[in-house]
Amino acid sequence: MDSAINRKWSLLCLPKSRHRPVTITEEQASLLELVGRSFNLVMARDEKLRKVYLGHGHAVEAEATLGLRFPSGWTADIIHDEDAGAKYRSYDSVVAAPLISAFPDAQVSKFFRLSEFRPGRRVYDYIRLSPELLEALDEIRERAGRPVTVISGYRPPDYNRQAGKPSTSTHVDGLAADIYSDGLTTYQLRGICEKVIGRRGGVGYNPKSGYIHVDLRGYQARWSGS
Numbered sequence: 001m002d003s004a005i006n007r008k009w010s011l012l013c014l015p016k017s018r019h020r021p022v023t024i025t026e027e028q029a030s031l032l033e034l035v036g037r038s039f040n041l042v043m044a045r046d047e048k049l050r051k052v053y054l055g056h057g058h059a060v061e062a063e064a065t066l067g068l069r070f071p072s073g074w075t076a077d078i079i080h081d082e083d084a085g086a087k088y089r090s091y092d093s094v095v096a097a098p099l100i101s102a103f104p105d106a107q108v109s110k111f112f113r114l115s116e117f118r119p120g121r122r123v124y125d126y127i128r129l130s131p132e133l134l135e136a137l138d139e140i141r142e143r144a145g146r147p148v149t150v151i152s153g154y155r156p157p158d159y160n161r162q163a164g165k166p167s168t169s170t171h172v173d174g175l176a177a178d179i180y181s182d183g184l185t186t187y188q189l190r191g192i193c194e195k196v197i198g199r200r201g202g203v204g205y206n207p208k209s210g211y212i213h214v215d216l217r218g219y220q221a222r223w224s225g226s
């Protein structure tokens with residue numbers, strides 16, 4: 001028997017409150033923490049700014065100035081967008097990875113270093129790099145069984161324009177990488193990427209260029225050609 005009590009619902013906490021935060025009391029904040037915990041949500045408080053953050057994963061930690069934690073365990077200080085200026089403006093501030101310093105060449109995951117995601121040879125002080133993207137790239141590397149080379153990772157807006165790629169805004173938000181793997185055909189690598197990325201993001205393939213674009217845009221996208 002299908003009783004109303006046992007019927008399941010999907011809870012969607014849409015990430016739109018950043019620009020219109022809800023005012024809450026100290027008491028409600030404590031209550032939120034309890035409720036959040038039972039749903040495995042992360043809650044963080046920024047005592048200085050008097051802000052409470054509730055949600056999933058790195059976005060919450062980042063905003064609460066606890067630092068951005070990468071799969072390797074290395075943690076980076078968050079640079080606030082206002083301090084970095086328009087040069088590093090994100091495309092979608094809700095989903096973009098936070099800004100961090102581009103200089104420490106840290107091991108950010110099992111197989112990748114921060115420097116591999118810097119934009120070209122030009123000097124930029126900051127970089128956006130999603131820890132979730134690195135987890136996905138590690139898994140792709142694991143399944144490929146051989147080195148995976150990052151051709152392009154983070155691209156600040158002006159750099160992205162110069163590269164003539166206005167449509168691939170996920171690079172601007174630090175959510176994308178263009179990759180290839182010696183010894184694997186692009187067809188093989190694309191198959192691996194599609195499995196790993198699944199419905200979480202995009203996998204694109206341009207036969208002329210011979211590399212695969214992967215991103216974690218939050219919904220499934222697939223394309224080939226230019």
Ligand SMILES: [Zn+2]
Nearest residue numbers: 168177178213
């Ligand atoms: Zn790309």
